[in-house]
Amino acid sequence: MTQQYGAQAANLPVIDISPMAGGSEQSKAAMADTLREACEHSGFFYVSGHGIDSALIEQVFNASKQFFDLPMADKLLVDKAQSKANRGYEPLRGQTLEAGAPPDLKEGFYIGEEVAADDERALTRFNTGPNQWPHSVADFRPAMEQYYAAMEALSARIMAALALSLGLPEDFFADFCEHPLCTLRLLHYPPQPGNPEPGEKGCGAHTDFGGITVLLLDDKPGLQVWDAAGERWIDANPIPGTFVVNLGDMIARWTNDRYRSTLHRVVNTSGAERYSVPFFYSGNPDHEVRCLPVCLQPGDAPRYPVTTVEAHLQEMYRRTYA
Ligand SMILES: O=C(O)CCC(=O)C(=O)O
């Protein structure tokens, strides 16, 4: 049986984020206008002018491929099932992002902030603790740690840009960006089989849980974004030198759905192996997520109750790993 996962080609905007690194007020304001439009439309856009070294990106992909190429026994030495902090290897079909669909045809590897096992935070906080590092891939850990730090800094810069786009001061989200919970996730999608289960995909349709996702793509297609107005999937194909950025559910809560957290999925039908590296930036676990006053028109009521970053994430993990 063959399944069609056709999508339209459509252009998501490319936003040059370089004004956030010391640009003029004018260049920031112009960037903020484009960003606002993208966030109100789909919450999906490409980011250029990010300053991340292409050599580092290459190192990350190389280390990721080497890891996924290891024999299963080696990968299971760092099985996520043995980590209280959700770190390490997640086998194929380990997560179901689309309720009711078959499990996702992807394998993954999860990395977070390095926190010692006997640290108070590791004992009490969600997704917090030591990483599991694969020792048989040379330079895996330094490459990932360097990339994690670069992504954390870029994400904070994007949060500052989002503040400007909402007409707020650039440092409005500074507290949220203090000691943020982040997850770096390496993904490998084998080619979609010729006889897939009905509804089987690389990544089932989902919205991201957290604040923002900064997604590094290889050169393969497969990512599709739901276009609510056109009631169709559109391809978000890789553009060299950019990241795909999308807004998660927390931003939708914050903005009372003015800014979108949009459904997306992956269908790897190109026949090739596909690798991607999402970085999930979720913010300070104690931060309260409540509707921003600038997003409430007179007479509007907040659509979501107040929550905290940690409580929100816990609930979302519970749902997709049920
Ligand atoms: O692999 C991709 O392109 C997207 C992955 C994704 O949506 C996710 O991990 O949340």
Ligand SMILES: [Fe+2]
């Ligand atoms: Fe996603």
